[in-house]
Amino acid sequence: MNFYSSLIAQSAHTKSLTTLRAVHTNVIKSGFSYSFLGHKLIDGYIKCGSLAEARKLFDELPSRHIVTWNSMISSHISHGKSKEAVEFYGNMLMEGVLPDAYTFSAISKAFSQLGLIRHGQRAHGLAVVLGLEVLDGFVASALVDMYAKFDKMRDAHLVFRRVLEKDVVLFTALIVGYAQHGLDGEALKIFEDMVNRGVKPNEYTLACILINCGNLGDLVNGQLIHGLVVKSGLESVVASQTSLLTMYSRCNMIEDSIKVFNQLDYANQVTWTSFVVGLVQNGREEVAVSIFREMIRCSISPNPFTLSSILQACSSLAMLEVGEQIHAITMKLGLDGNKYAGAALINLYGKCGNMDKARSVFDVLTELDVVAINSMIYAYAQNGFGHEALELFERLKNMGLVPNGVTFISILLACNNAGLVEEGCQIFASIRNNHNIELTIDHFTCMIDLLGRSRRLEEAAMLIEEVRNPDVVLWRTLLNSCKIHGEVEMAEKVMSKILELAPGDGGTHILLTNLYASAGKWNQVIEMKSTIRDLKLKKSPAMSWVDVDREVHTFMAGDLSHPRSLEIFEMLHGLMKKVKTLGYNPNTRFVLQDLDEEKKISSLYYHSEKLAIAYALWKTIGRTTTIRIFKNLRVCGDCHSWIKFVSLLTGRDIIARDSKRFHHFKGGLCSCKDYW
């Protein structure tokens, strides 16, 4: 029998299931009783990872020892089969076997994973009755963890308080519990208590507490704990290093974060990811991209966290090509169905105006939640696809998901950018009747823009009255509507409101100047311009750029500095002649200078967006690729009309990103349906 016993132990050690099965067969053949070897065989099967065989044997045993029950329970939990573990626990009680400390410390996790609050509370009661709650550190810390996961921090703290001999794990469990509920200050208090009582924090504690300091922006404590990490000899532990660099980056000390990263000798996937995240959050997108590339070179594969973050970097810098490369990596890793990576890709393609790709990413997501759907709705909104956005909004509700504040911002923006005024008003009214959504100033801003742009200025002004503390952005939105509709009188009132809130607000002066200019009130224009001069406000010059064959070309209005100016102007004049025959009519309302009509027309000809498009067309003649141009300010109304005709004339798709949104020109039409 000892012979079999050691054979079983050996196969368990080498994790050789075949050997174990052979031994098992021989045990049966030899007629040995299971009461001696059964438990050992079960242990062997568990160690070899075959829970099914362990269970089969377990069911055949004539009597079962508490240790075997515990092994069955904990092995099922660690294999993600918490439901089965709970069944074992129930059967165990039914057979009259009393749980011990091992049982409780294991089963609590199953309850928290399955959200079985009642079960957990009942087990807790039993642990109290059996005197195991506060005497055994293992039980107590498992209970603290369980209550924390049930969002019952009070109960967690109560269990914690009752334990006489608090050890490091118990402290850490409570600290982590507070941390995961965003109660970083509480976590820090417990940590101080722990240190004062002479309990030495270990790597788990320090990893967590550093993040707390980061979330609090508490650099002083963060640095103190950095010292503690060094003193505890845990500086080389990956988790400490990861938390250290996260702490520094969350305290906006990205240079220190970089220093920590450069000094570590081994970085795992989480470390690399944390670093990338920190860089992106601190506005170091380019560095993040090169770190991401280095990570790939080091054969560390990115996870959804990494991808989400680096794609965010691509979005904010509109690095479409890098983003596409990362999309390819995402697919290669089989993570294109992941909602985090997917949402980030949708944001990227949405921002870059590639709606087909955004939608195809969305369609392969294996897991949909409100945030993932929000990103698709927002992408539609940004690009003027109002009906598609509304359709998705319906689908979200039909799926039984609850729209949140972001959903409503996105859907209102969609209505706004597509000119769906009635739909927008209806949705806004429905939000007001829905007490679960708190209306923010952003919702109002969106509505005021929607009403104002459709010339319902009185209604827009009435809506502002309802906002408790209207801000500059809100007033400026209304001012913009006044400008569009040439409402000088209201504009002046709005202007004075803005200057009350933000004296010397540059954008406002410029907006009003443009309004006076388009209304032909040149005296006021001159007045405004001198005010602007006095305020030393500079209007940033209009600029457009275009990427042709990986080379970026920048243009300013009337700019002759481009080496291919001659070809550009030739192309431009050729286009002008042809688009005029198609119906293009220069609209001098958009020339905001006091010039005679002829000069106004020729100044329109050389707007930066026209130059950029003319260059791209000249350079890519004979191709059918989409032309993408960028403008630092909003696209001009005359250029908008002109580009539509150019897209019709040349059959080329043109995508223009301005400071606020994308315009897709195709076959003489624009995705914004002339409403922006």
Next chain:
DNA sequence: GTAGGGTTAG
């Protein structure tokens, strides 16, 4: 012979 806590994302 079995058991407790950690670092990264929209």
